[in-house]
Amino acid sequence: MTEPPSGLSSPDVEVKSLQLDDRPESESADSGIGDGDELPVPQQILISNVTCDSFKISWNMESRGQDRITHYFVDLNKKEDKSSNKFKHMDVPTKLVAKAVPLPMTVRGHWFLSPRTEYTVAVQTATKQPDGEYAVSAWSEIVEFCTADYSTVQLKQLLLKAEAIAGRMLPFTVFYRNQQREYFQPNSQYYRSRDAQCCRMLPSVKDNSGSHGSPISGKLEGIFFSCNTEFNTGRPPQDSPYGPYRFQIQADLLFNQNTNAYFGDFYCMYTSYHYVIVVLAPSGSKGDIFCRGKLPALDRSNNCFLSCGEEEDGSLSFRHAQDVILEVLYTEPVDVSLGTVSQISGHQLMSLSTLNAKKDPSCKVCNISVGR
Template structure:
């Protein structure tokens, strides 16, 4: 038990350093009023949910994408959503697919929810044709749970719980939600419950990059001083 305790303590200390890096990078940023989480996938993904899964979008095990020391990698099931706006509105394209579903924050982020900081990372540079893409986008990963759930118990032990009203990434104050507005930073939310797709509209969007997720995830770029913790 002592060895396990030290391991969890080391894990949490590492996360604290990582969150400090995120806060330093996002220092003096503003916030946007937001109302929905949104998730893009190829249209075939939603067709499969409708035809083979009784219209239920089920959580899946977190990949090894992002920081290799992220405690939820391979441990917690969830659905990844984005919340970040672009110029005050939802983006018109996505690297994850051509079809979008939106879920009202009021439906999933109520007074019984808990919010945790899990990761801060960027991905390796990529090439677009013969052009090397130099703009580095950073991601903050949050986990949204129902209080008392199995996922919540794991996150309470391994992650950093955020104050719902005062954190800089995603806040809830009565009926108003706000999310970070920092150039080049996207806030992604892993929601740990299933979503019933019945009655939800699907919206066609453009795509960017490869237009779909990379199986297994993309590991963090270790050469970035912004999001790597020196030890």
């Protein structure tokens, strides 16, 4: 727990790690710690003001023994399940000790709190004795809560990191999307992201690849496109991890003066190359409304990743960043008849697939202080 930012009234609380043994809910943290029978037990735990790496906590307790309380013990644990965050720092103690202060108090710390992660928390009151030992109350009830997504503050931190490595801009003319043959066949039963009758590609909910706290994962619907080109040819690469059939569409049909652009994520997957997600949403669309206030907006004609400029003759020109792999998430249906489908001559490089890919939590290039 550290000093809360301006606008939060919670007290400045010093937090230290405290090695406590696992215990049944009704027992104190350590039988060797002093008798705390006269200390009040926290009741009706309330969690509020939850962010991606902090929360406020308060509770009620009987007046008996309150004057003896010098510290609070906070037992914070990640709620384990099959989809739990595999990258939590397991060596960091989650048993915390804080000096007793007026409630609510803010628990803050990216070293033990991860975004979009479920936790359980319980509290004891304690008295520090002259010999340095503690007398403690029984544990409170256990309550559950989930940390929040990255806010625009954290996303802007990611944006600055991504801008630092984006490199020079290269021209391109088409967006493209690779899939298996069945994806483009009418009435195919293999893919649900097609409206076969109307020959449209339909948006689907973004998976959980990338940064753990990205607000678009599992929430924003869209269709992923690429626009990266080979440096020596200026054309899309012939290899793809997603299938040997490629849909190509002229860039101005998806990205024009009526399209808003947003920064969505920046990550890597234990490799030397990095990915940037740019969201393209037609102005006023469902996707555009979702992105407003959640994602940093990009200047359509002047940003480091994906730009749309207007030439003197009124035509549009497009550029993409050279040194990152762009994933462009378009939030609306796309009519297949607006483009072309052909088979590529390269290979399926499955190692490059980002489907549900996990971000490298140790990378200093694409991680920020609040975690993955």
